[in-house]
Amino acid sequence: MSQTVVATTDKLPSRVSWGAILSGGLVAVTVGAMFNILGVAIGAGTIEPTIPGETPDASTFGIAGAAWLMVSNLLGLAAGGYVAARLSGTADDTDGVLHGLSVWAIAFLISAVMLGNVAAGTARGVGALVQGAASTATSAAAEAMPQAGNLTFDPEALAERLQSSLQGGGDPATMTEDQRRAEMTRLVAERARSGAFTPEARDRLTALAAVEFGIPQDQAAQRIAELEAEATQMTQRAETEARRAAEAAAQAASIGAYWIFATLLLGAAAAVIGAKVGTRKTLLLASRRYG
Structure with missing residues (x-):
């Protein structure tokens, strides 16, 4: 029996596919946004302003909206993880899972950038409105000055x-x-x-x-x-009311932080599951020669 052992010090090739990760991240954000838009359409369809009592109350809307948002993000991340693992061409489960986690991180960053742009746009719009209102008030004051000049005014x-x-x-x-x-x-x-x-x-x-x-x-x-x-x-x-408001605000911030953490954790799990499903399955045959 003979056996040949080959030793090499060459660097192992990289098994990460950034193109697959970026594609998966875009798919995750797009699918999540699609389902969120569908949720807005369904929620708007439940509003009945002409029929008293038919419109759900604010608490029901809040709970349903939060649940739908979480489910939409989980579906988007699962789809993104599947796409990334499939496009990477890897047949290793660990590599597929790592591609799915990369999609989860990329999707989170893209969502943060989008929310930041929306907030900045809103701030600019409010600033423009305030500036317009100030300009209107200045113009009105300038127009009123000639009329005020007819009044008697003694500074002393x-x-x-x-x-x-x-x-x-x-x-x-x-x-x-x-x-x-x-x-x-x-x-x-x-x-x-x-x-x-x-x-x-x-x-x-x-x-x-x-x-x-x-x-x-x-x-x-x-x-x-x-x-x-x-x-x-x-x-x-x-x-007393200020202390109660501060305590309520701190409790709300704590609960919100826990929910965000849970949402991120579930999102990572969804991306991993999607990546495991999307990882290619191949049958490896090993042969040995004995002599």
């Missing part, structure tokens, strides 16, 4: 009135209505920033309110206390 009188309205700290009874209201607004704004009235600010606001509304100081103090308590309750409710 306006500045004097603003200056007098900002003055405060005097006797509320001798102050003008503009002065009292300006100082009351300032005190309330300081309270909103600090979170509470100082004793001096509360007494001053009470005196101003009593003169402004013509009520006794004890009644004015009672009104201010009631308004302050209501403002405190509103602030607490706003903080």
Whole structure:
């Protein structure tokens, strides 16, 4: 019996077919888009605006749309994996699976680029609308300026009135209505920033309110206390709602990330299955010579 062993150090030839991978990726994206368009057509056909109660609610639409989107992407990736494995000409299951995974990655990148272009186009459209609205407003203001020129306008009188309205700290009874209201607004704004009235600010606001509304100081103090308590309750409710909204947003982001991960994992599995089906099957016969 004789046996010949041949040793070689030559580099093994590459068994990857980028043409097959790109073709499979395009097929995956196209088939997925085709089924998604079909889903939009079916969903739009279920809307019955003229018949109350016949149109499915928003939650049903959301669940059905998400399920259809997942199924469409899985079918597209399975078809893309099959095409890539078949066109690669490989008869090795591992090579076919790797071609299918490459199609999965390429299809994901193509979809991301397409979604990015759609988002950029939407942003440009919104920017154009805002710019057009601003241009229209500017034109309208320019057209209105000649008409406004017919009105009497005294800058010195306006500045004097603003200056007098900002003055405060005097006797509320001798102050003008503009002065009292300006100082009351300032005190309330300081309270909103600090979170509470100082004793001096509360007494001053009470005196101003009593003169402004013509009520006794004890009644004015009672009104201010009631308004302050209501403002405190509103602030607490706003903080509670903000915490709840932040918690809900974080939970929604977490659930969305898990769903995206599951979708990608299922997509990889679909591409692998399609590639295994598309891998060529050959019968290898081995012969040995004995002597």
